[in-house]
Amino acid sequence: MAFLHGATATHSGPKSGLKSRSYTPYLLLAPGLIWLVTFFIIPIFSLASTSTMVRPEGAQIGTYVQELRFQNYVDAFVANQDQYIRSFVYAGIATILALAIAYPLAYMIAFKSGKYRNILLVLVVAPFFTSFLLRTVAWTQILGDEGPIVSTLKLLPFVDDTLRLTATPFAVVSGLTYNFLPFMTLPLYASLERIDPRTLEAAGDLYANGFTTFRKVTVPLSMPGVVAGTLLTFIPAAGDYVNAALLGNPNTKMIGNVIESRFFAVVDYPTAAALSFTLMATILILVTLYIRRSGTDELV
């Protein structure tokens, strides 16, 4: 939720409370930063190193030696470009859907909820107290072939008897949309809640109607929340493989599924590492471009 606070807490620069004592901050920082360097930065290098390894002829499964074979990246991408592109398409659609569902909800909580505001906020988060996996499994059964929705739809005269909802791209995108919804709703709420109601009144005084006020005042002022929410939804959705594994079929596999199966089923570490590295690089580039374009540089 760095986006959230970065987006909302805009004050920066030296503060009166800041002390500039020589080594205290470094003592405070050291243990945590050492942990992050050892178990986040170094593993990224380890990943990069694995990605160019090669399995020697006749060697045991899972044995690899470093040969700086950058062709691994090309091979990995060519073999998996469908899943790669699909990940970004699914994540993009899920992000747009989540924005469409969450914006009115966040708007309602911020402006129309009155004394029930805190209760509604708890209700937005509460479904996510049950396990992520259990929620997804529940969707597989609700949308499943014997589930309530499919059997009800089949009663309709114009619905085909072979109708399926699970094992479709629809199910995967729905699962992604549902599972990351709070990451969209909360930042949106945080930025809408900060809007001074007087700015909306001022727009009304200047003869803007409700819709114009919304379009010209509310939406621009909520942009930090939109940016934060879309990033917090898109990034985990693009790398997710749980929804595609449980709600999809072999033709809806995302890049996360490939990375997982390359690691565990195929024991092809270099390909898995090359794909992970490409995924991370692509997301970082997209995020940087997106933040630049939306003009909210203070996010990071």
Add this chain to the structure above:
Amino acid sequence: MTTIAPPMPSLSHRASRWFSRNLIRIYATVAFVYLFIPVAYTFAFSFNDAGKSNLVWQGFTLDNWKNPCGAPQVCQAVVNSIEIGLISTIIATILGTMIAFAIGRHRFRGRSSTNLLIFLPMATPEVVLGASLLAMFLNLRINPGFWTIVIAHVMFCISFVVVTVKARIASLDPRLEQAAMDLYANERETFRHVTLPLVMPGIAGAALLAFSLSFDDFIITNFNSGTVSTFPKFVYVSAARGIPAEANVIGSSMFFIALIIVIVGQVVSRQRKKS
């Protein structure tokens, strides 16, 4: 607002006016129903007299709630998840709070690279975090297991702790600490009796967040767990043949426990504000 009613508005006209006036409320109701469908489903099927496969409704029973450990291995997985969650939360909360104080209260060189290092793990997909840690463990010939899960969980929880505690520190009124100093408290006393108690709700919130992130994590855990099972991993592995109803009992209990904690937290903070 006074609107002049047109003479004798028809019923359908009135209905459509009511509809458009309450559109956002109707929308919100639908949205909340949507949000709660899987939760309600999980709760309902925790009472299913299902036997091995909990896919179709077979009849009502309380047996699953009386004996949530009835399904093989489910409770071992929950115990593992709780242990990993507690250990990771304690370490991540301490390390993250220290970083948050350094950033929020001190000026130092390398501030922006520190912020970047905190931000990056949150902007990296879990599958990359999991895969890169596993790549390192494999290169070092370390077998993944309980402690590699803890290491991974601390790593991704630290950033969330820093962000949460930092926000609380930033919202403090600096005059409170100045007042303590004016009353001849030295720096250490001010920190212990003024700053720390004021930041405490932020630290508590960060710890709860870290625990729930750790308890619910699947992707990073799956990469670095070896043969150790956690509750999300148990659900994933058994999803193919239908998860046992006991898992629904555990999931529903988690929901209610978390809900109670949040409500109690809200009530306490409201009473504090009043007094």
